[in-house]
Structure formats: structure tokens, C-alpha cells
Amino acid sequence: MAGVLMTWNFSxxxxxxxxxxxxxxxxxxxxANVDKCDVPKVEFGIFDGRTENSFAPSGDGFVHxxxxxxxxxxxxxxxRVKPDSTAKTVPINDCTDAIAAxxxxxxxxxxxxSNIAFAENV
Numbered sequence: 001m002a003g004v005l006m007t008w009n010f011s012x013x014x015x016x017x018x019x020x021x022x023x024x025x026x027x028x029x030x031x032a033n034v035d036k037c038d039v040p041k042v043e044f045g046i047f048d049g050r051t052e053n054s055f056a057p058s059g060d061g062f063v064h065x066x067x068x069x070x071x072x073x074x075x076x077x078x079x080r081v082k083p084d085s086t087a088k089t090v091p092i093n094d095c096t097d098a099i100a101a102x103x104x105x106x107x108x109x110x111x112x113x114s115n116i117a118f119a120e121n122v
Contacts, residue, residue, distance in 0.1 A: 038062075040077045040118055042070060044111040055111065070110040074098050077118070094120050 038059035047056045047066035054066040055073045064076050078095035098117035102110050 040080075042073050042077070042111040042114040042118075044070075044108045053107065070102060070106075070114070071099075074102065074114050094118050 038061060040057055040059040040062045043056050043058045045053055045056075047054055050066060052068070054068050055070040056066040057064050057073050057077055062077055062080060064073065067073055074095075078092075078099065081092050081095055094117055097120060098114045101113040101117045105113050
């Protein structure tokens with residue numbers, strides 16, 4: 001039986017959920033919209049029994065294990081954003097800003113830059 005080799009390129013982030021061009025999309029794009037979730041945060045510390053610092057999301061509705069790469073967590077959070085939600089938390093644009101704010105940052109500085117952007121328009 002042949003095995004399947006799967007690779008993941010962490011330097012190319014997955015696409016974010018996009019707002020369609022349909023009726024009302026402008027209002028949805030400008031409105032805060034996470035599907036009944038708290039304002040997410042990227043935490044930096046010891047999680048999941050690891051012995052080294054890692055990143056993990058916090059906030060109701062953002063359940064995910066920890067990751068050594070903070071981009072995994074910011075992209076997870078942003079992919080949870082729903083354009084059809086009425087919850088007043090994180091606008092889609094804040095996700096783009098959170099991702100744009102983190103290149104070159106590591107550790108707590110990465111988490112802080114993400115968190116500032118996620119909370120910008122709340």
C-alpha cells in the first residue's frame with residue numbers, strides 16, 4: 001500500500017475567509033463579526049504540557065491546541081471569523097491587520113501585536 005505524503009508550507013498562510021460581493025456585503029465587511037465568540041487573544045506561554053513557550057488562542061469559541069508558530073494561531077482565529085455573524089467582536093479587517101502586524105516579531109511581542117490589532121475596533 002502506498003503512503004500519502006502531506007506537506008505544509010507555513011510561510012504561505014491559508015487564505016482568509018472573504019466577504020462576498022452580494023447584497024449587504026459592505027455592511028458586513030465594516031461590522032464586527034465573529035460567530036458568537038469573545039474577542040480572541042493570542043497567548044504566549046507554556047501550554048498543553050509543552051516544556052517550551054508556545055502560542056495558543058484564548059477566548060470563548062477559539063478552541064485550538066498550542067503551536068510553536070504564532071502564525072498558526074492567528075490564521076486559526078481569522079478563519080473562525082464569519083461574515084454572517086452579528087456578534088460584536090473582531091472585524092475581518094482586524095484579522096488582516098493582526099497578520100500584517102506580526103512579521104519579524106517573536107514570543108510575547110508577536111502575541112501583543114496580534115492582540116492590539118484584534119481589539120482595535122471592538
